[in-house]
Amino acid sequence: MLDLPEIYTENIHRWLPELLYYSLTTLKIAFFSFLLAVVFGVLIALxxxxxxxxxxxxxxxxxxVARGLPIVVVLYIVYFVPPQLFPGLDWSWFDDFTGAVLGLGIHGGAILAEVFRSGIEALHKGQREAALSLGMTPAKAMTHIILPQATRIVLPPVGNYAIGLLKDTSLCTLIGVNEIMNGAKSIAFSDYQPMAVFVLVAAIYFVMSYPLSLLVRAMERRMRVAH
Amino acid sequence: MSFFEILEKNGWYFFTTLLSGWPATLMVAAGALVFALVFGLIIALMRISTWKLVRWPSTAYVEFFRGTPALVQLFVIYFGFPDWGYQPTPIQAAVIGLGMNGAAYISEIYRAGIESIHRGQTEAALSLGMTPASAMQHIILPQAIRTMLPPMTNFAIVLLKDTAIVFAVGVLEVMALARQLVTETLTSAPIYLMAGAMYLCVTIPMARIAARLERQRQAWH
Incomplete structure (x- = not known):
């Protein structure tokens, strides 16, 4: 039988700093692909x-298409396919990190587009008509009337997407990005402690995602009260 | 060689090889779905229990499995369980891993479905002398299924897409064969695009069905 507490007391001072270092890459991927997904999401929704x-x-x-594909497949297509379709171009800048951010960003854009659209459509049509009848241009009505109100409606689902995204960054290990899962694999197999290491990684993910999900739930409660 | 030349020369070979991965993909998806449906119901019933000692572990289970990536859970099961003296086969690990992960999500669907039925129904059933178990089985669940069917279908789509990660624990499904083909032929573009198209052929019709079920449900109300 495995004595996990003993294994942890012996090894945690080596494992934790290393895993936390790798988790910075995880957070970086999540951050950049979130920004990209918001940009794509707004564009596609419009x-x-x-x-x-x-x-x-x-x-x-x-x-x-983006919602029907498994995220792994999106990552593989975004990272491996373009350099082969256009071999004449210079692809030296396109490393696994960029591929991961681009892949998750494109996939997230499609998910957020639907979130944004339902947020915009949740607002009464009269709002836009009123803005237009006051002489606002359609673009101005969108930026000054519709979007500020829609933002409040979409915040909880966007938060849920962000939680999912944080967990989905674990898939980037499959295209070779050096994030926390990759680090965990190398530690687990060099120290012959897969159980202890992967459970520790799960705990690290949990510590990163749980505060976010508490925040989203608080927002959802406030929305319910407001209505 | 250009993209289309490769496709013309090897397209059929790619297609048949990728197709031979579908039985494993569907088997993992179906196995995990059954696992999640059964286990998820148990978790859901525990979560609505009035007894704190039963409610607490099920809440912890749902929070933990929804708060960590499925890939980590798969790795714990496939690489970690041998430390405890049980070496699952890749398919077993995939079914258990995705099933336990899915149970956490599906238990929330059950719970929302059960809570959508008015409390008076349970009270009426109990006052007629039914036991709580038979009230659940004969009164609540049959009505809740209507509400639960659309999100369950959506969940099945998510599950099918999630099977694309199980090659990481050695299951020979579509993505595993796609990767093998890429190493074998040193071309990636047509293979990954073809694998993606195959997933779309399954997931898009399923999404249509889910959307129709949702429309029907709304028409009922």
């Missing part, structure tokens, strides 16, 4: 509610 049919269809297709 295309999705466009008056031009072609633009709308393109947006719907991109959302359906």
């Amino acid at each position: 295309c999705r509610i466009s008056h031009k049919r072609v633009i709308r269809t393109l947006a719907v297709c991109s959302i359906e």
Whole structure:
């Protein structure tokens, strides 16, 4: 039988600093791909509610495809496919970290686009009409009337997405990014302690994600009270 | 060689090889779904219990499994369990891992479904002399299924997509074979795109079904 407490007291002073160092990469991936996903999400959501049919269809297709694919497949396609389709270009800047951020960002953009759209559509149409009838341009009505109100509605689902994203960064190990899972694998197999190391990694993920999920739940409660 | 030349020359070989990974993918997805449905119901019933000692461990279970990545859970089971004297096969590890992970999510679906039924229903059933268990089985759950069906279908889609990570513990499913093909032929673009297209052929129709179920449910109310 495995004596986990003893293993931890013996090894934690070596494992924890190393794993925390790797978890910085995890946080970096999560941060940058979150920013990218918000940008993509707003763009796709605006295309999705466009008056031009072609633009709308393109947006719907991109959302359906990105949401229908497993994230691992998105990561593999984004990281491995473009350099092979266009071998003439210079791909030296395209490392695994960039691929991971781009892949998670594109996938997240499709998810957030639907969140943003439902936030915008949750607002009464009269709001936009009133703004337009006061002489605002459609763009101005969007930035001054619709978006500020929609932001409040979408905050909880965006928070839930961020929690999912933090956990999904673990998949980046599969395309070779040196994040916490990669570090854990090398420690686990060099020290022959897979159980202890992977449980520790799970605990680290939990410590990172649980405060976020408490925050989201508090926001959801406040939203329920407000309505 | 260009992308299309490769596809013309090896396309059929890629297609048949990737197709041979689907039985494993579907088996893991189905096994994990059954595991999650059964185990999730137990967790959900524990969570709505009035007895704190039963409620607390199930809440901890749900929080922990939803707060950590499925990949870590798979690694704990596949690489960690041998430390405890049990070496699961890759398929077993995948089914247990995704099943335990799924149980945490599905228990929330059950709970929301059960709570959507008015409390008066339980009280009425109890006052008619039913035991709490038979009130749950005959009165609450049959009605709750309607509410639970659309999110369950969505969950099945998520589960199917999650099986794409189980190659990391050695299951020979679609992504594992895709990676093997890439090492074998040194071309990646057509293979990964084809694997992606195959996933879409399954997930998009499933999403359509889920959306239809949701519309029907709303029409009922």
